[in-house]
Amino acid sequence: MSTIILGIESSCDDTGAAVIKDGLLLSNVLAGQKVHEEYGGVVPELASRAHQQNIVPVVDTAIRRAGISKSDISAIAFTRGPGLLGSLLVGTSFAKGMSLGLRIPIIDVNHLHGHVLSHFVKETENDEVPQFPFLCLLISGGNSQLILVKSPFDMEILGQTIDDAAGEAFDKCAKVMGLPYPGGPHIDRLAAEGDSSRFKFAKPRIDGLDYSFSGLKTSFLYTLRDNVMTNPDFVKENMADLAASLQRTIIEILIEKLDKAVKQTGVKTVAIGGGVSANSGVRNAVAEYCDHHGLKAFIPKRMFTTDNAAMVAIAGYFKYQKQDFCHYDAAPYARVTL
Ligand code: KG4
Numbered sequence: 001m002s003t004i005i006l007g008i009e010s011s012c013d014d015t016g017a018a019v020i021k022d023g024l025l026l027s028n029v030l031a032g033q034k035v036h037e038e039y040g041g042v043v044p045e046l047a048s049r050a051h052q053q054n055i056v057p058v059v060d061t062a063i064r065r066a067g068i069s070k071s072d073i074s075a076i077a078f079t080r081g082p083g084l085l086g087s088l089l090v091g092t093s094f095a096k097g098m099s100l101g102l103r104i105p106i107i108d109v110n111h112l113h114g115h116v117l118s119h120f121v122k123e124t125e126n127d128e129v130p131q132f133p134f135l136c137l138l139i140s141g142g143n144s145q146l147i148l149v150k151s152p153f154d155m156e157i158l159g160q161t162i163d164d165a166a167g168e169a170f171d172k173c174a175k176v177m178g179l180p181y182p183g184g185p186h187i188d189r190l191a192a193e194g195d196s197s198r199f200k201f202a203k204p205r206i207d208g209l210d211y212s213f214s215g216l217k218t219s220f221l222y223t224l225r226d227n228v229m230t231n232p233d234f235v236k237e238n239m240a241d242l243a244a245s246l247q248r249t250i251i252e253i254l255i256e257k258l259d260k261a262v263k264q265t266g267v268k269t270v271a272i273g274g275g276v277s278a279n280s281g282v283r284n285a286v287a288e289y290c291d292h293h294g295l296k297a298f299i300p301k302r303m304f305t306t307d308n309a310a311m312v313a314i315a316g317y318f319k320y321q322k323q324d325f326c327h328y329d330a331a332p333y334a335r336v337t338l
Pocket residue numbers: 012139140141142143166167168170171182183184185187188274275276277278279280305306307
């Protein structure tokens with residue numbers, strides 16, 4: 001008999017629902033929330049209200065697009081954390097209510113596991129998936145982690161940021177350049193036209209596999225401050241070069257530790273995930289690095305880089321095979337590691 005998992009994602013500001021049948025993606029629906037744009041960041045209370053408005057139509061659409069009926073669903077997987085508590089509560093409560101109504105189990109999913117396991121979502125039977133063990137560079141607005149993935153349930157964090165995440169470095173530097181939030185995609189776009197060797201920014205000197213991005217941020221700020229004093233139009237006139245130089249430095253920091261981790265573990269496969277893995281420069285750099293070192297690279301499609309419910313459904317699918325269900329008293333958690 002087939003296993004059909006409905007995945008629900010509501011950890012931040014996107015409401016998502018997806019249906020996976022025996023590992024194959026049947027539908028993947030995502031509703032963004034425009035309401036935060038004018039505030040320059042996600043407003044938690046507004047996010048949870050928007051989730052409440054979105055969740056019924058989003059789940060309904062996912063089921064319809066999958067061409068299944070509610071009674072075909074084997075279990076409902078939902079993001080339990082980490083994320084914004086109010087937002088997580090909407091998805092968690094909805095999953096519980098729907099599972100009670102349908103008399104099917106619920107499966108709690110760690111959002112970070114979801115990002116790592118997104119590489120196992122197949123859109124066609126022939127899609128290739130990573131072999132264990134592999135190294136996953138998880139880079140988002142909240143995390144920068146190097147993870148050794150030994151199985152869908154056994155993941156070891158080898159290194160992580162001790163201050164800002166890679167996405168924060170993009171967003172905070174973009175903010176002082178006057179770019180809209182989130183700034184990462186704008187830096188990416190501008191960097192394509194800039195000279196990446198024009199500006200030099202500080203790089204961290206940290207032993208082991210941990211990352212740090214706050215020194216780079218400070219160095220970027222000082223460059224702007226020093227130059228704006230003599231030329232008020234400095235940022236406007238040098239937008240593309242600043243973006244390209246910033247992006248190059250972030251990539252160099254990421255690749256340096258990735259290389260260390262590859263040598264330390266001897267893995268043959270490298271995957272990237274999280275919002276920052278949508279960055280063109282990062283994608284090219286990781287692909288080139290893997291090519292050069294004879295490694296297999298898994299670069300996710302852009303729709304799987306940011307929050308999505310397909311990754312929640314696939315993580316749920318793995319847990320379903322172990323009959324690893326959760327109880328109705330499971331509460332969401334704001335913070336958790338792998
Ligand atoms: O995984 P994600 O959607 O959620 C959070 O962890 O919040 O990641 C969002 C982050 C933001 O910092 C955003 O600026 C960054 O991913 N991002 C990018 C790009 N697209 C999204 N950063 C650089 N280049 C991009 N193309």
